[in-house]
Amino acid sequence: xxxxLSLPLNSNIHAYADETTLYLSSRDPSSLEPSLQEDLSxxxxxxxxxxxxxxxxxxxxxxxxxxxxSSQLLCPRIMLGTIAIPETTTFRLLGIHVDNKLNWxxxxxxxxxxxxxxxxxxWNVSFYLGFSSRLLFYYNFIHPILILGLPLYxxxxxxxxxxxxxxxxxxxxxxxxxxxxxxxxxxxSLFVICGVLPLPSLATYHSSILGHSILTGSCPPYLQxxxxxxxxxxxxxxxxxxxxLPSHYSYIKSVLKIVVTFNSLPLSIRSLxxxxxxxxxxxxxxxxxx
Numbered sequence: 001x002x003x004x005l006s007l008p009l010n011s012n013i014h015a016y017a018d019e020t021t022l023y024l025s026s027r028d029p030s031s032l033e034p035s036l037q038e039d040l041s042x043x044x045x046x047x048x049x050x051x052x053x054x055x056x057x058x059x060x061x062x063x064x065x066x067x068x069x070s071s072q073l074l075c076p077r078i079m080l081g082t083i084a085i086p087e088t089t090t091f092r093l094l095g096i097h098v099d100n101k102l103n104w105x106x107x108x109x110x111x112x113x114x115x116x117x118x119x120x121x122x123w124n125v126s127f128y129l130g131f132s133s134r135l136l137f138y139y140n141f142i143h144p145i146l147i148l149g150l151p152l153y154x155x156x157x158x159x160x161x162x163x164x165x166x167x168x169x170x171x172x173x174x175x176x177x178x179x180x181x182x183x184x185x186x187x188x189s190l191f192v193i194c195g196v197l198p199l200p201s202l203a204t205y206h207s208s209i210l211g212h213s214i215l216t217g218s219c220p221p222y223l224q225x226x227x228x229x230x231x232x233x234x235x236x237x238x239x240x241x242x243x244x245l246p247s248h249y250s251y252i253k254s255v256l257k258i259v260v261t262f263n264s265l266p267l268s269i270r271s272l273x274x275x276x277x278x279x280x281x282x283x284x285x286x287x288x289x290x
Contacts, residue, residue: 007042010035014222019094033076040080056083060091064100096149104153108161111145115168118142119175126175134176135194142172147202151210154203155257166199188290201286204261205279211245211262212270212278243270 004020005013011024022039026032047054063075075087090099090106097107118141126134146165154162173190174181191198197205213219244263262270269285272278 004046007046009039009042011039016094021093036078040078054080056080056085059085060088061085062088062091062100104157107149107153108165112164112168114145115142119172122175138172138176147206150203151207155254169199192287192290197286205282205286207258207261208265208282211258212275215245243267
């Protein structure tokens with residue numbers, strides 16, 4: 001279905017496996033409805049020619065109003081055949097919960113809810129498992145939930161919003177090390193014992209890996225486009241700029257934080273060319289900083 005992505009559409013289109021997303025922005029909200037409707041008609045015709053069927057019940061419409069807009073936007077009526085696509089305030093895209101205010105509260109709540117269930121299971125079986133098995137349980141089941149969309153939700157949210165996730169992680173570390181709350185041991189010491197990065201350091205870790213991939217030109221083009229002049233940065237250019245990502249006034253908030261996070265790392269880490277070496281030395285550096 002690769003030719004689906006090359007259809008002449010008004011909207012931008014992203015597809016991964018069986019997930020296809022159309023997105024469109026405009027200063028004139030009234031122009032959204034005819035543009036989206038035209039695109040859906042084009043896609044429906046393409047599906048008909050390829051003997052595929054669109055399921056309206058699995059399609060959703062999400063409207064992102066401008067945060068400074070004082071007037072309430074009317075949701076466009078978009079039809080898929082004879083059925084109107086229902087409007088929603090949040091939806092799940094590749095495991096990440098996106099809401100219409102982009103404050104990631106729905107995704108954070110989902111992380112906390114799913115992690116608590118697994119923490120209770122870990123607590124129940126911890127008496128029958130050794131330290132290494134408990135740590136393996138954490139990395140196999142809890143850790144993947146925490147890092148899903150981590151640079152997005154952590155860098156775009158206040159610390160008060162992400163604190164419940166950090167609390168979940170600290171509880172997991174105490175279960176792994178068999179440490180009671182009454183034992184006055186700093187959480188940072190327990191993280192070092194387990195070799196696990198706490199949530200703030202984990203966000204720095206993944207943001208820095210992303211920054212490194214942008215600097216070396218190994219990230220996908222749709223991410224590279226958000227970082228002006230970085231795609232042309234080769235080894236000589238990186239060396240002349242101190243192996244830093246270029247600063248730019250047009251960066252959005254979360255992208256700017258990635259740039260600042262990566263550029264604040266020691267030169268000995270930023271200058272590493274191999275991603276595997278970067279991950280190894282970066283984790284060691286962050287654990288030593290606790």
